[in-house]
Amino acid sequence: MKPKYIKQLQATSRDLDAVRVAKHQVLVESATDPADAHLVTVRYEDGHTIYARCTCEWSQHNGVACKHVMTALEELAATKGRTLSFWLTPEDARRQKQRTFYLARYSTDPDGVWITSRTA
Numbered sequence: 001m002k003p004k005y006i007k008q009l010q011a012t013s014r015d016l017d018a019v020r021v022a023k024h025q026v027l028v029e030s031a032t033d034p035a036d037a038h039l040v041t042v043r044y045e046d047g048h049t050i051y052a053r054c055t056c057e058w059s060q061h062n063g064v065a066c067k068h069v070m071t072a073l074e075e076l077a078a079t080k081g082r083t084l085s086f087w088l089t090p091e092d093a094r095r096q097k098q099r100t101f102y103l104a105r106y107s108t109d110p111d112g113v114w115i116t117s118r119t120a
Contacts, residue, residue, distance in 0.1 A: 001063050002088060002111045010086050013070035020079075026072035030056075040072035050103045050115070064105050065113045073103075073115070083120040090114050 003009050018028045024043060030036035043051040052073065053059060058066040070086060077084050086103075087093040093100045093114035104112035 001061070002113060003063070003065055006065065006086050006088050006113060009065070009067050010070055013067040013074065016067065016071040018071045018075040020075060026075050028054075028068040028071045028075075031067060038068045040068050042069075042072060042076065045107075048101055049107075050101050051106065052103060053105065059105075062105065062111075064109065064111055065103055069103070077117060078120065081120050082117045085116045085118075087114040087116065 012031065016029050016031060018026050021027050021039075024041060026040045026042070027037045028040055030038060038055045040052060040054045045051065050073070052069045054066050054068045056066050056068050059069070065086060070084075074084055085096065090100070093116050096116045096118075098116040098118045101115040101117065102112050103115055
């Protein structure tokens, strides 16, 4: 399930703190309970597809691109001097004329979102 208001979610995600705990795992603070955190696991495939899972309720109910996943991906991108933007349609992403990725929960997920990456 895709988020409806992806730009608002992206703005919220930028206020969360994250710590990389392993090569493909990031611990992201909870927006509702600062004493809690969510573990995001990321897997890359074929250079243009990203699979991500989070321990938050949205993700556990088949939601893709929760704010914790966005924060985790931004944290990983920052290590390469990149920043990300998230889009609901491939057309919106292509209009940015930047490198584009598809974010999904699993390989046959039709409800993914698109990501563009640019130099920070």
